[in-house]
Amino acid sequence: MRTPGPRRSLGYALADWIEYYLPHGPGDVQGQEIELDSEMLTFLACVYAIDGQGRRRFDEAMLSRAKGRAKSEVAGMIVVAESLAPVRFDHWAEAGEVSDWGYVYEVGEPVGRPVTYPFIRCLATEESQAGNTYANVTYMLSHSERLAEDYPGVDIGNDWQSSTRVFLPDGGEIRPSTASSASKDGGKESFSVADETHLYVLPELRDMYETVERNTMKRKAAEPWFLQTSTMYAIGEDSIAERTHRNFKAKKAPRLYFDHKAAPSTLLEDAPYEDPAELKRGLMAAYGPFAAHMDLDRMVTLAHKPTQDRAKFRRYFLNLPVSLSETWLSKAAWERCELPQDVEPGERITVGFDGSDHDDCTAITACRVSDGYVFTPRFPDGRPMIWTKWDDGDPDSWRVPRAEVKAGMSHVFATYSVARAYADPPDWRDECDAWAAEFGEETFLIFETRVATRMCPALDRLKTSVMGGELTHDGNASMAEHVGNAKPVRRPSGIAIAKPSQDRKIDSAVTAALAVEARADVLKLDAAQTSNSFSAYG
Incomplete structure (x- = not known):
């Protein structure tokens, strides 16, 4: 041939x-x-x-x-x-x-x-x-x-x-x-x-x-x-x-x-992208001889759905490089990873915590070590461990219910086997010190999210897991909103996230990244211990 x-x-x-x-x-x-x-x-x-x-x-x-x-x-x-x-x-x-x-x-x-x-x-x-x-x-x-x-x-x-x-x-x-x-x-x-x-x-x-x-x-x-x-x-x-x-x-x-091999770069513009015939021709160009094996009409329909992230569609299906959007990770991409599951008491988890006093949300997020499943822990009465300003009260006088947050953290440690917890300490340094003393300084650790050399890789890990279809979560609506709100901010060490405005919160996106990063570090420690055990027994 x-x-x-x-x-x-x-x-x-x-x-x-x-x-x-x-x-x-x-x-x-x-x-x-x-x-x-x-x-x-x-x-x-x-x-x-x-x-x-x-x-x-x-x-x-x-x-x-x-x-x-x-x-x-x-x-x-x-x-x-x-x-x-x-x-x-x-x-x-x-x-x-x-x-x-x-x-x-x-x-x-x-x-x-x-x-x-x-x-x-x-x-x-x-x-x-x-x-x-x-x-x-x-x-x-x-x-x-x-x-x-x-x-x-x-x-x-x-x-x-x-x-x-x-x-x-x-x-x-x-x-x-x-x-x-x-x-x-x-x-x-x-x-x-x-x-x-x-x-x-x-x-x-x-x-x-x-x-x-x-x-x-x-x-x-x-x-x-x-x-x-x-x-x-x-x-x-x-x-x-x-x-x-x-x-x-x-x-x-x-x-x-x-x-x-890619579609014509003109499809980076909205007008040709909106034209079904133009878009289909672009898909045919991107897939070449393999287009005969693809359902192009269905792909065109997907491309024009209101919930579709157009930047990602252009990347994945037209094979065109695109700029980072105003959204760090689209809400739709996050929601596609929803797969609610039961997490049994005693299961091994990692925890992310981001606390505030009154301006921001406070959240506890967990990640199951065995498979990376992300979830918001709940009190025995079903309330999720995420706290934000009351909708029916005076937001200027609202304060995070610290006693409730502390009870929530104690409940998490009492219910699950927590392998590691990462906590962002501003406004909660005394509580973080007390938790480290109670749960162990090798288990409960400070994670300064303002330090870009630590936070950017953690955010990269979370986003990569979502983009690669490797992460599942419980579908917590507040977390989906926070992920969708997050705005990418370039730092020398990578991409950080920030609120686009004061009323659009991102806190539980941060805690999800901390929990996932803690799991990755636990897996590294597990692998190192296993390797050392094999070495010891030759």
Whole structure:
């Protein structure tokens, strides 16, 4: 098979290898034979282009496509190929040369060989998930009879859905990694993939990416390279996707292959966006050959709903970079994560507290450690632990009912197993000191939200969890309002939030961020203790 692309490339034969050996990954067409469209054929031809000496032309690639374009599946195909297929140059084809699986080479076409001891890393954003790419990898490896016959000995563990590593028959492995693990493994990568790098806005995620990126320079003979897949980013969040695009536009990355497909930029304007025909044409341009598999009419209807965040629609479905909006995180995006659940007494939680005297709301928010579920604790009579000015009284004389707040905090600690609590102390320093003494100074900690170097990463974590569909919450109406009120404010260390006006509160958005940040820190401590325990027992 041939596509418009570089003449010297291992990608043509590799595309044929993928179509011969691999089935589609999880989804509507799982298990069916793969037939790569023209865009993906061209992409493979370009990322596997070589020079006259047979060396790779690109050390890094970014595949930028609209949401739903099966980017993770394409990345999974490449991971499997990098682990088993002939992906590095061996020699130039002679007349009549045919591959083991039946690909007929043209004279002088490059012929590949497998990587010796491939070590492949699939980066993930959260401790609790292995990443979409890795799920495609394990499915493809375990559901191909041809692979099982020609490449015996691949070990994915007990089951493709629960797999935590893949051992390869002639040595090497495929491993999903998170921010806490990627920096600990010594840097043997021959290939790495990072999915949805527009979400890589937290400092630890950027550090993870940069650590693995540095590791790709350690094995010259293996010619390591790094693949990103992503939709477009929010301008100003300084995500890895934004940094990569910025370097490409500035011509600071000569060995980067940047493959971006988007709708016309005119759809950033409201008039063409409002026109259903124009919008549908834009969607067709963004999805290319894959548009035939998308319900474009339904997407147009979604785009014009009053509750739809247009900036996010332009990013996700038109693949256009957009500026940060006046809203830090839309109320609609937050409400889509609503999934009320029961939290049983004794369950392990973390707590966020933001107190005021009379001007602002005071709130206690909790986050379940096991899955990150965010909820507002309630008194036994059902009242939520969130306090704001009375609607039927004199707001100028209203004060936060301190005794009630203190009773609420005591009830939370008595009802649940609180692993950690973060509290913003202004107006409540005496109470915070008393709580630390009562509940333990290693459990109840001060978190100064005015310190941007601490608060910005916490807000990034909360927003990333919502954007990535990884967070669920109880649907507290006040919290939804506060999240929707929050206005982004740029700081040197990231994006902070502020009230757009005095009467539009944001306090429970702050406490949600504190509770989620506390959970992340607890998970890090748990992981460190587990690691130390294993080390102690050798």
